[in-house]
Amino acid sequence: MTKGWFNLFRKDLVIAFRNALFWVLLVTLAIMIIFIKFIIPDSQETNELGYFYDKSEAGVMAEILRHSGLEEAYILNSTDEIEAAVADSPQSVGIIFEGSLEEPSFTIIHQSEISSYQRKMIDASLEALMARIGGVNRQGSYEVAFLRPQTAPISGKLAAIPPLLAFEVLILGFMFIAVFMFQEKEEGSIRAYRISPGSTATYILSKALVFLAIGLVYGLALVMLTIGIKLNYGMLILILTLGSILYSFLGAIVAVFFNNISEWFVVGTGLLMVNMAPVISHMYPSFSPKWITYIPSYSILSLFNEILFPTGKNLMPWIIPLTLGTVAAYIVCYLLVDGKLMKEGH
């Protein structure tokens, strides 16, 4: 068994190295590392400018802002000036003050649609400004409690690593196993395997091992060269291993139903897109409907997040279902490959 397994592993590894897709992936990895390491800034600064025009008769607001340290260049003298300034700078916002300090009225001018988040930020800023002018101290009126010890803020560019691991590295197995199976069907080499003593288990596991090896090298290189070495690599390797094997099995389960990449394309890429849905929850944690949590990449993404940027969460509630899912996927994969790929006449 071991001899046969290693023999197939070596063969598939050689074929992988001679496959153009492998080199495309390697170049993609290098580009990703270069971008994360050297090109993408740590945080995305948005240079939002605020122009102000005090349309009230007394002009008190303009005076207050000058005293507060707002530069003269941002205090304009007419609605036309403020519209021209906003037109010149797409990310800027114009604010026109009317009425009195007791009964203020603000008009916001902007070029394109702004998010409700930005609108609420502007509302809150103006409300705080008016409160400060009115002598009200808002500080200490609320308190923030943390469930777990606070961790260092995550750099914006490094926050992309967990999704890259989940959606670049792990899907290698899903895609590559399909490519290999279609290639073997097309050249007929699978027929030669069928009439050899090689078993179905050896066939599946040797392929999964190849994509695991490639995935581990790919994933570890990505993490080491971007985040560094101060993290739990044992756990990272475990999750990369489980995830890679699971996705290879899932890839084979889907691929057995098709004869070539063209037939597979719509279903295969559709499944890959569904698999990427958890990235929405990753970006907006409040969006986690139940169905998204059933997608394997949801758990895997959460695990990568916790391993790379630990907050002290218990990983077992994710690892146990992931392990059980991998075992279940292997059983289904074995039955399908044995019944549909290792026999003819379907």
Added chain:
Amino acid sequence: MIHVKNLFHDYSGKGQYAVNDISFDINKGEIFGFLGPSGAGKSTVQNIMTGLLKLQKGEVSYDSKSVKDLDSSFYNNIGVSFEHPNLYTKLTGYENLKYYTGLFSVPTLDPMVLLDRVGLRDSAKKKAGAYSKGMKQRLVFARALINNPNILFLDEPTSGLDPSTANVIKEIIRQKQQEGCTIFLTTHNMFAADELCNRVAFINDGKIVACDSPRNLKLQFGEKSVKVEYKSGEAVKKDILFLEKEEDRATFNRLVNTKDIQTIHSQEATLEQIFIKLTGRELA
């Protein structure tokens, strides 16, 4: 050794049999030819015998052990050469054989020795995808021999080969037979079958229409004739006479008694002619 009895196979499941009540036996060390045109059911029978296709109805057994009960170790003892070359195109010829040796749990032959025997030593390091059709055919044939099998299934082993290379392959087949290997040869090449096979079965529309040694088939179904060349004045004349006919037999006797005979050759019908006679179909 190999026993096939009342074999049926229906791909559609609607009672349209691609193989329809086929029975034959193959003795140890025999070369058994399975002859028929494309679509006759040859490959289906071979695929059932090798376990590629599930046995639906009938019996296939090796030394009394049903093909249904054979495990993967059965494949340590057989070699299969496919009509359509099926190789890892991104691996070299040598790598294809080397990888295949690793699948067996019995001693295997040196891939380079086999490549040499089929005339591919110089192309051993070339990717199989760059091989010509004939080279691929030879590599698939070599792969079938790698585990030194007791039973060989050869599907059109000389197809696409030039006569010289085809002779090399035929010689290897004869040698394997001398070593005690049982060979199931599927072909529509009647000349190759005539040269190599101890017995042949004609298959047409999923049924065996005749099964015997090539010689017996010719004796049973061929029309025997004699070609006589004789001098008539200064010229050499030629007559073909069918001795089963009384009139021709009288002519033959007259020529022998009265003419200066140059040559006499008995003529047998070819297997192809017999196949056409039995089925009304050509082989190709």
